[in-house]
Amino acid sequence: MSYLKDKSDSLQTAAKTIPASAWFFMSWLVLMTLIPFFIIVGMSFLERTEFGNIRFHFNFDNYLVTFNVVYLKVLLKTLWLALIATASCLVVGFPVAYYLAKQAGPMKQMGLILLFIPFWTNFILRIYGIVSLLGNNGLLNQMLLHYQIVDSPVRILYTRVGVYIGLIYNYLPFLVVPVYSALEKLDPTLREASFDLGAGRIQTFFKVVIPNIKEGVFVGSLFVFIPMLGEYVIPDLLGGAKEAFLGKVMVDQFFTMQNWPLGSAMATLLSVIMLFALILQNRWKKNSGEAHAA
Amino acid sequence: MPLELKSLSKDFGGFRLSPLDLKIERGEFFCLLGPSGCGKTTALRLMGGFETATSGSLFLKGSDITKLPPHKRNIHTVFQRYALFPHLNVFENVAFSLRLKKRPLSEIQERVKEALKLVEIENLATRKTNQISGGQSQRVALARAIVDRPDVLLLDEPLSALDPALRTKMREELKAICKKVQLTFVMVTHDQEEALQLSDRMAVMKDGICLQVGTPKAIYEDPVDSFVARFIGPVNEIKGEIVEEVEGVHAVQSLCGTFKVKKNGVALPKHISLLLRPEKMRILRTKANVHDNLIEGQIQELSYLGSRTEYTVKTKDNAFKVFEQELERQKKRSLNPGDKVFMTWRSEDSIVLPER
């Protein structure tokens, strides 16, 4: 209780000291981010009538529905898919991060820029690029058919593989960066010390490098993993019609099913997991900060 | 009277500036002197309006300005690190306050030119602020603050960002410029030499308390407190007790002998500290030309500094610093560590304070 009181006190004093100019910004944030977010949270506790209207009846049913068999299956499958995609990103991204961390001077920055430029082209275009390459009429199939390696187009897109490729393509750099910065922070003398104490390269990697970067890598992975769960467009455009993906199911609740409360419950769950990851990241940052200070 | 502080105080929670009463006269150069953390900068910021006083009030030319924000006070500041505007050139920096007041262009040009001429940097008018040296920045900051003739000019350690050689030179120029512009100045400094050289009067502060206000001479020769005495210049101390008084001449008995002290019309406590400035003592090779007081010792260390020589003389239970002017030293035999010497001083040349 006293903690809450302290908190509201400090909020009050902060509110008093905020200059007029900042009030525009703060009110904008409250109006355009916080309130819409709370609408979703609030909506998740309401009820839908048979006609698709909303009844103001506070209940937890939407959360129960989210965990019933049908959606639980979707949830588990989505978790699995996202897990595999994150692991793949990590496997591909680690050497990339390692390479960048080893570079000296301008090449380091150039490498990062090179990695990120595609992500500042439009998201839809990136997907379209993949479709153009790997679609049934895409470059790959054209070539395979031309050189008569196959008789009929290989179906890569509109399958689960398509979803994997899309996810890896779009999330890879966001995993490279946390791994890269964890490697960067790693004191190079640690590795030298390890060699000095008689450890080999492989031993050093597993006993010195990995333990020191694992938290950074883990949190970085979470920040790729969680948005993947909410991914809507990639499974929609690259996955097959059968692939029920959490993000797609969630968006469908709003548009096709007209069940806003249920969709909101899913969105709220996703946000809560995201905020949880954030707390985890802060804790990790604080820990590593203290370790540095000491 | 341009500036008057009436029990002005500031409480930061951790640090407290005790109620301060000061009257700063028109055309005066006033210094706030003290070590860091003594509250001198807080006092200056209260005058500039950058802090709001916890209690007390501040009057500018008779009107209460305690609650006025900085831009409504006709008081300007020369900041420690100058705080020149990097997006404006030298001319525009100086013209800043005039432009805000929407003065006609011809007047702005004339007055900026005049101010730049005063600080001798007319040739730098079109330079950018990153193309001038520290000393030049100092001059720009000064010109910017005096161009619209404020009632009071505040200087926050204005010379501390300069290197030592330049600092001494700028000190003299600052004095000359202040003479020319005839404004009222309040300067904050921790450098006692700077305060002695520049100020008409000064206040010595410590731990948020103003210990003494007075002319440099009064502070140097008649400090009211042993901290003030030590802060303003080097001093030797003898502890003792008064055993006798005859017509204003007191006899003070101490472990290193009995000394005469001349103080007219002042009641002294029994236990006192006798403070002696090193330059008011003379060093003697023989027991000749003795003043009122004499003490025997042995040279422990000496530093030849050109204009004077500084000796550390060891006595039975004490060590004294004594300065000897070059002109006087030249006439005499050179001294070496280990030499036996005598120190002498006149009975009116000592400072007497109650023992701490």
Place this chain on the structure above:
Amino acid sequence: MQRRNRLVETIFWLVIAFLYLPLFYVIFQAFLVDPHNWKSGFTMMWIIKLFDSPSLWLPLGTSLEIAVISATLSVSLGTLGAVGLTPIAAMLPATFQTLIMLPILLPEVITGLSLLLFFLLLRMELGFWTVVIAHASFSASFVYFIMVEQIRKLDPQMNEAARDLGAKPNEVFWKVTLPNILPGVMGAWLLAFTLSFDDFLISFFTSGAGLTTLPLKIYSLMRIGVTPELNGLSFFMILISTFLVLILVSKEQSRKWVLKG
């Protein structure tokens, strides 16, 4: 040791190739006579045709208008916020920091959906202005962080100096603070512009039926299948996006943000 490094280097360049190949092929495709046949030869025909059709100019115009207005709005909001909050940042409770971070941290789907519900509940007509507001709502926070960094670099005594010389609080902003952070303001504007111009998902949720931005147009064409028109539009979109990101990267203030995605 040499070989291991060679291997890592090879993987790096393979990944880069994997990232760029689809985009290069989209550009390549736009000049193919038959988009479904990579050996059909080159032509400028599709591009020229596109110049005469409204399907390029209309969405492009809409996208640019939205980007300009939302960037201007978010730069005003974010800069004002940063100017006001930077001096007291240390005193702000973590709740405030989280609130400011929220638009950046929330998954885009959720930002989009929550704004959609918000607009619907307010009975706002979905279209141009809802998209503008939605874009400004996430880019204002980006602007805020860029500007805080800019303002931190300024000498805090400069503000006091201006007030001391007679500047009123608003004059301090216009005559001293703003001129000194102007390069940052421009960088932030460009970043907000790019974020808006490239955005698909949030526009998708908040645009309603009537409005078509360039990415939305590309999306709707994509659902039909590969067409010359789609390839042409994609070509232009890549050109503009790349141009924007190259400017962003070349500017000191925004480079860091490009690398955070």
